[in-house]
Every structure is written in structure tokens, then in C-alpha cells.
Amino acid sequence: MTTGTGPAPALPRGVAVIGGGRMGAGIAQSFATAGAPVTVVEQSREAAEAVREQIAGSLERAAGRGLIDADPAEVLDRMAFADAVTGLDPATELVVEAVPEDAGLKAKVLAAAEQVVGETTVLATNTSSLSVTELAAVLERPARFLGLHFFNPVPASALIELVVAESTGADVVDRALAWTAALGKKDVVVRDSPGFASSRLGVALGLEAIRMVEEGVASAEAIDDAMRLGYKHPMGPLRLTDLVGLDVRLAIAEYLHATLGERFAPPRLLRDKVARGELGRSTGQGFHTWEKQR
Numbered sequence: 440m441t442t443g444t445g446p447a448p449a450l451p452r453g454v455a456v457i458g459g460g461r462m463g464a465g466i467a468q469s470f471a472t473a474g475a476p477v478t479v480v481e482q483s484r485e486a487a488e489a490v491r492e493q494i495a496g497s498l499e500r501a502a503g504r505g506l507i508d509a510d511p512a513e514v515l516d517r518m519a520f521a522d523a524v525t526g527l528d529p530a531t532e533l534v535v536e537a538v539p540e541d542a543g544l545k546a547k548v549l550a551a552a553e554q555v556v557g558e559t560t561v562l563a564t565n566t567s568s569l570s571v572t573e574l575a576a577v578l579e580r581p582a583r584f585l586g587l588h589f590f591n592p593v594p595a596s597a598l599i600e601l602v603v604a605e606s607t608g609a610d611v612v613d614r615a616l617a618w619t620a621a622l623g624k625k626d627v628v629v630r631d632s633p634g635f636a637s638s639r640l641g642v643a644l645g646l647e648a649i650r651m652v653e654e655g656v657a658s659a660e661a662i663d664d665a666m667r668l669g670y671k672h673p674m675g676p677l678r679l680t681d682l683v684g685l686d687v688r689l690a691i692a693e694y695l696h697a698t699l700g701e702r703f704a705p706p707r708l709l710r711d712k713v714a715r716g717e718l719g720r721s722t723g724q725g726f727h728t729w730e731k732q733r
Contacts, residue, residue: 450475450621451532455556457524457548459490462565463537465593468494471517472509472594473622478519478527487520494518501594524548529557533618535587537565540690545569546577553578561611563587567638568691571604571631582608585615588635591683600637601628633698634691641679642691646706648676652726653708659726677726681719689713 456467457480464479467490471477479494481487498511507514521527527534534552538544549562556562562584564574575581586602599619603612612628619626629636648662657665663675680688689710695703712718712725719725 449617451561451618452476453528453531453533454478455480455527455531455534455552456537457534457552458537458539458565459486459493459520460537460539462589462591462593463535464490464494464497465591466535466537466565466589467518468497468514469589469594469622471514472498472507474517476517476519478521478531480521480524480527482522484522487522491515491518491520497594506595524551525555527552527555529555529560531556531560533561533563535563535565540566540569540687540694542569542574546574549574549584550577553580559583561585561614563615565589566602567687568634568642568694570633571602572606575604575606581606583611585611586631586635587615588637590637597625598637599624599626600635601626602631602635603628604631634695638691639695639699641676642688642695642703645676645680645688646692646703646709649680649706649709649726652677653706681725681727681729683719684721685709685718685725686713 450473454470454475455478456463459479459481467477467479479487479490481490495515498514501507502511534556536545536548538548545564545566549564553562558580560583562578564571564586565588566586567588571586575584578584585604585607588600588602590596590598601612601615616626627636633639634642651657651662652659659677663678666672666675689705692703692705696705716722717724720729723729
């Protein structure tokens with residue numbers, strides 16, 4: 440949404456990412472690669488060290504493939520790793536919550552972070568479907584809160600979906616737009632609504648593709664090829680489901696089913712695969728077979 444020939448947008452003066460899973464680590468890596476100081480908060484020292492090693496490896500691979508110009512060691516030097524929200528710097532300008540898709544957990548983490556940071560710090564959730572307006576209700580200053588929905592893998596993704604809650608201040612949206620531009624990513628601004636724009640459409644397509652496999656219409660590979668080659672999608676819906684994680688997709692589908700109705704009812708095949716631990720790329724098996732991730 441922001442265009443022009445003025446000075447380059449500024450990054451946040453300090454970023455904290457709470458939750459060092461695949462999404463959180465990717466968000467932290469992206470901000471640090473762009474030049475921002477970043478703190479990653481995990482639930483233990485061991486988990487924080489594991490995230491550090493994960494990001495270090497990701498940076499080395501990106502540099503080896505020519506995907507980043509930055510020195511991996513310099514990027515890592517801009518990062519700190521903590522095991523408690525209480526260790527955050529009050530001067531941190533942006534806090535991104537990236538814990539699992541559990542509304543209660545997210546609300547608890549956001550409320551705790553708000554007690555530590557300064558009054559002008561922007562708080563954001565990386566939820567892909569939960570109500571940003573309902574999460575804002577736990578905060579003392581909900582006007583400083585919005586959704587920043589990053590996409591996996593974050594460092595390579597070109598998009599951030601900005602989700603504006605009923606209480607989000609216009610100045611907070613402006614700051615988030617500037618930070619998105621500073622990361623070199625495109626913004627899509629949406630009103631808070633179940634599934635927003637991206638998850639609502641993406642999950643609908645993915646669930647129908649799963650039903651087609653379930654009904655024997657075609658194989659997973661054939662369905663993916665049809666969308667990739669026929670409709671120019673960069674990746675088929677079932678391969679994308681594997682990449683996102685079948686458990687993650689099931690959780691989002693259940694939420695959308697509860698809020699938007701029967702068209703988002705999870706297929707039995709999806710439930711069965713999750714119950715068997717066939718979660719996609721992370722486990723080596725989903726709708727496709729993958730080399731198991733370490």
C-alpha cells in the first residue's frame with residue numbers, strides 16, 4: 440500500500456519474537472537479516488539454544504545459496520536469546536507473538552509481554568486464523584495491537600498479511616506498513632475476520648483437495664499437478680498442506696468450521712492422518728513423502 444520515492448522505511452529499533460518454532464525463528468531471522476536487533480524468547484535455555492542453532496544453520500544455507508548478502512555471523516550477532524518474557528527490553532519497539540495456535544496461550548503471552556514493554560511498543564500476533572479483536576481484549580492498550588501474519592518459510596516469503604482489529608490504532612497500522620516495506624515484503628491489509636483473506640481461501644482449497652483424495656477422484660500428485668500446471672499455482676494445495684503441517688491445517692479448519700460453518704468441516708482423511716502422526720514435511724509423511732526434517 441505504501442509507495443513513493445522518499446527515504447527508505449526504517450526497521451523497528453528493537454524486535455522481540457516470542458516463540459522460536461519454525462515461524463518464530465523465520466520472523467526473527469528476517470528482521471535480523473534486514474538489520475534490526477532481535478530477541479527470541481523461548482520457554483527454556485535449552486529451547487532457546489536450539490533455536491539459535493536452527494537460525495545459524497538457516498543463515499549458513501541461505502548464504503551458501505546466494506539468497507542473502509549479509510554475513511551470517513554478523514546477523515547472528517544482532518540476535519539475543521532469552522528464556523522468559525520478563526527479560527525483554529522495555530524499549531523494544533515491536534513484539535511479535537508466534538506461539539502455537541491456541542487462543543488462551545496467545546492471550547497469556549501477550550498480556551505478560553505488555554507488562555514488560557513500554558507504552559508505545561507495538562504488540563502483534565502471528566496467528567493465521569484466530570480473532571485478533573478477541574486477543575486484543577486481554578490488553579490494557581488494545582490500540583497498539585494488530586495481526587502480522589507471516590508466511591512459511593518466512594525469509595523467502597514476499598508477503599505479510601496485516602490484520603486490523605476493531606481497536607487497532609491508525610498510527611500502529613502505519614508503523615507496521617513501514618516495517619513490512621523495510622523487510623522488502625508486500626503488505627495485504629485485511630479487516631479482522633475468521634481466517635482473514637489468505638487462510639480462509641487457502642484452507643478452503645486445501646480441504647477440497649483432501650476430499651478429492653478421500654473420494655478417489657485423483658492422487659495427491661495429480662491434484663497438485665493440476666493446480667500447479669493448469670492454474671499456475673507455485674505449489675499444489677496438498678504439497679502446501681504438507682509444508683504448513685497437517686496438524687496446523689486441522690486446527691485452523693476446526694476454528695473456521697466453528698465460526699463460518701459446514702464448508703470448513705475437516706475431512707475424515709485429514710483427521711486420520713493427524714491421528715497417525717502423518718503431519719507432512721516435519722514428520723516425513725503427509726500427502727507426499729518427504730525427507731524427514733531434523
